[in-house]
Amino acid sequence: MQFAELHPTRRRGAPASRDAAIQLAEIRRILAAVNFVAEPTVALVSDEPNTSVVLPPNMQQLFKPGDLEDRLRWAKSLAGETKKVVLQHLQKARELGCMRRVAGPPNPEAVDALERDFPHCGAVTALLRRRIALGNCCPAPTMKLPPLLLSGQPGSGKSAFAKRVAAMLAVPCHEVDMASLHTSFTMVGLDAGFSTGRPGALWDALQTECMSPIVILDELDKAGADDIGDDPTGFLYSVLEPLTSRRFVDAAIGLPIDASRVSWIATCNDHRRIHPAILSRFLLVEIDYPSAAQMPAVVASIHREMMAHSEWAAWFEPKLAREVLDALSMIAPREVMETLEDAFAQAASAGRRFVLPLDVQQVRRRAPVRHPIGFCNAPATEGSEG
Amino acid sequence: MSRSLEPNTPFQEGIRKLVDRGDSVPDGWKVPYAKTIAGLHAVACEGRAHIGLDGPLMADCNLYVTHRGGDRVVAGLLGRLERTTAQTCEACGRPGRLRVFGQTLKVLCPVCAAPRLALHAVSELLRDLELADERGLSEPLTFDETQMQLRPMLSAEVWEPLIDHSGDEPPTYVISLSQLQALRPRLEAVRQTLVATLEAGHGS
Numbered sequence: 065m066q067f068a069e070l071h072p073t074r075r076r077g078a079p080a081s082r083d084a085a086i087q088l089a090e091i092r093r094i095l096a097a098v099n100f101v102a103e104p105t106v107a108l109v110s111d112e113p114n115t116s117v118v119l120p121p122n123m124q125q126l127f128k129p130g131d132l133e134d135r136l137r138w139a140k141s142l143a144g145e146t147k148k149v150v151l152q153h154l155q156k157a158r159e160l161g162c163m164r165r166v167a168g169p170p171n172p173e174a175v176d177a178l179e180r181d182f183p184h185c186g187a188v189t190a191l192l193r194r195r196i197a198l199g200n201c202c203p204a205p206t207m208k209l210p211p212l213l214l215s216g217q218p219g220s221g222k223s224a225f226a227k228r229v230a231a232m233l234a235v236p237c238h239e240v241d242m243a244s245l246h247t248s249f250t251m252v253g254l255d256a257g258f259s260t261g262r263p264g265a266l267w268d269a270l271q272t273e274c275m276s277p278i279v280i281l282d283e284l285d286k287a288g289a290d291d292i293g294d295d296p297t298g299f300l301y302s303v304l305e306p307l308t309s310r311r312f313v314d315a316a317i318g319l320p321i322d323a324s325r326v327s328w329i330a331t332c333n334d335h336r337r338i339h340p341a342i343l344s345r346f347l348l349v350e351i352d353y354p355s356a357a358q359m360p361a362v363v364a365s366i367h368r369e370m371m372a373h374s375e376w377a378a379w380f381e382p383k384l385a386r387e388v389l390d391a392l393s394m395i396a397p398r399e400v401m402e403t404l405e406d407a408f409a410q411a412a413s414a415g416r417r418f419v420l421p422l423d424v425q426q427v428r429r430r431a432p433v434r435h436p437i438g439f440c441n442a443p444a445t446e447g448s449e450g
Numbered sequence: 451m452s453r454s455l456e457p458n459t460p461f462q463e464g465i466r467k468l469v470d471r472g473d474s475v476p477d478g479w480k481v482p483y484a485k486t487i488a489g490l491h492a493v494a495c496e497g498r499a500h501i502g503l504d505g506p507l508m509a510d511c512n513l514y515v516t517h518r519g520g521d522r523v524v525a526g527l528l529g530r531l532e533r534t535t536a537q538t539c540e541a542c543g544r545p546g547r548l549r550v551f552g553q554t555l556k557v558l559c560p561v562c563a564a565p566r567l568a569l570h571a572v573s574e575l576l577r578d579l580e581l582a583d584e585r586g587l588s589e590p591l592t593f594d595e596t597q598m599q600l601r602p603m604l605s606a607e608v609w610e611p612l613i614d615h616s617g618d619e620p621p622t623y624v625i626s627l628s629q630l631q632a633l634r635p636r637l638e639a640v641r642q643t644l645v646a647t648l649e650a651g652h653g654s
Contacts, residue, residue, distance in 0.1 A: 083547075083560045084598055090564035092602045094647050095640065234611035 164275035181365035216351030219398025243286035253316035276325035285332035359393035464503025510555035
């Protein structure tokens with residue numbers, strides 16, 4: 065029931081947050097007095113021991129309200145810019161409330177669409193289906209993915225797949241480029257004792273109406289330690305463990321929050337470069353390039369996405385000819401989007417409202433040929449033994 | 451300025467009337483009202499014997515007492531009453547602010563305002579649903595358009611996200627009119643509960 069209160073957007077002219085929170089609590093008290101409770105319900109533990117709070121389904125407690133008030137009092141004793149930042153974050157958390165929505169299982173049709181658009185990620189889709197079945201066994205259906213590590217060649221659609229999963233679950237999605245991460249501060253915050261103390265990305269990810277966002281750790285195998293030896297992946301040891309993640313504490317904010325509902329999806333090109341202790345915390349799924357038979361579905365998916373988000377899309381015919389699909393199916397998935405856009409540009413310059421296979425071939429011929437540097441990771445060529 | 455103990459001066463007479471009419475003051479404003487009377491007693495003197503007082507009067511947003519020929523001290527005391535009551539719940543005396551219930555205005559704290567605002571919101575929604583039913587409308591209600599007080603009455607499951615496949619923005623939640631129509635009996639029960647709560651004297 066508190067779902068609405070937790071939504072980040074407040075109506076214009078709505079009363080201040082504290083006033084609103086008191087009003088909502090009072091309305092709930094009146095409704096509870098006449099047993100007006102949504103069914104089914106789940107019982108969670110509140111601040112007071114031996115008190116069970118009846119909550120509507122799909123809502124869970126992110127933090128204890130008493131802890132938040134303690135931290136607010138502490139934050140007021142801070143000085144300088146850090147005080148302002150920490151207070152802002154704590155007040156936002158209070159405004160959003162301690163109860164947050166958890167993701168529910170998606171519709172089977174959405175999983176079918178995911179499977180159609182990413183046929184080469186069948187292993188993950190099958191896993192999703194099993195997790196949905198498990199989630200539906202709960203009194204209040206919920207959805208929680210195990211930490212997933214998608215390993216595969218560059219451009220095989222790992223990141224795009226992870227984003228689609230987030231969209232399918234209707235949860236916020238946060239992307240972290242691990243290749244550019246040099247310390248764990250970015251993720252878990254920097255202590256408020258420092259003048260530059262700030263909360264981390266994980267705290268930010270949980271400051272929405274939903275407490276089960278998806279965090280995509282892109283290029284996990286490329287995360288490198290900085291000069292002072294702070295391992296940027298160090299935070300994963302605790303947040304990927306269900307027990308410790310239930311009381312995750314951001315270094316700047318210091319408020320224990322339940323981060324166990326966060327779904328982690330990491331991508332990498334070579335999982336052997338990841339520390340075994342971290343690797344063991346993930347469920348490793350190898351993603352290969354789509355096969356020749358799967359490519360037309362991938363191309364069609366990219367085309368649909370492009371037509372949905374491009375301003376010029378309405379000018380062109382909504383469907384691609386079979387021959388064009390076949391021509392594009394010869395390209396790596398990552399290059400399909402730019403090639404297709406170039407082909408549309410080629411068609412537009414020729415005054416056509418449809419793309420021909422010739423357009424694809426022409427823009428492909430103009431595309432620079434990329435040669436990998438060195439020879440260690442060079443792909444095996446036909447006729448070679450490698 | 452000498453002290454005056456003469457009870458029949460206009461000023462003392464005015465204070466006596468204010469005391470007599472104290473019962474008409476809402477419960478939540480009785481404390482600032484009593485403090486004002488005590489203050490007027492304290493500053494009563496020969497020099498202020500001519501000052502006329504009239505009240506207590508209730509505006510939409512505060513309680514006030516008028517004066518004729520008052521000086522800065524009396525004006526200050528009465529001004530403080532106006533300012534204090536404008537920020538004090540007239541039902542319980544906790545800090546409050548002006549609330550609008552359709553055509554009615556009241557200064558209330560959030561606790562006392564909650565059932566009134568909720569009743570107003572649910573009555574409006576039920577009326578809109580009736581109109582939508584009559585006119586055959588089917589436009590869904592978005593979360594942002596929903597009055598805050600209705601939120602505890604609409605459980606989380608009835609809100610459906612409009613999925614944005616880009617995944618960049620948090621989803622917008624909507625509730626279809628057909629779902630709301632199905633909830634009408636439940637909302638009507640809530641309305642009756644709120645009416646009963648207010649009639650039983652909650653925050654009155």
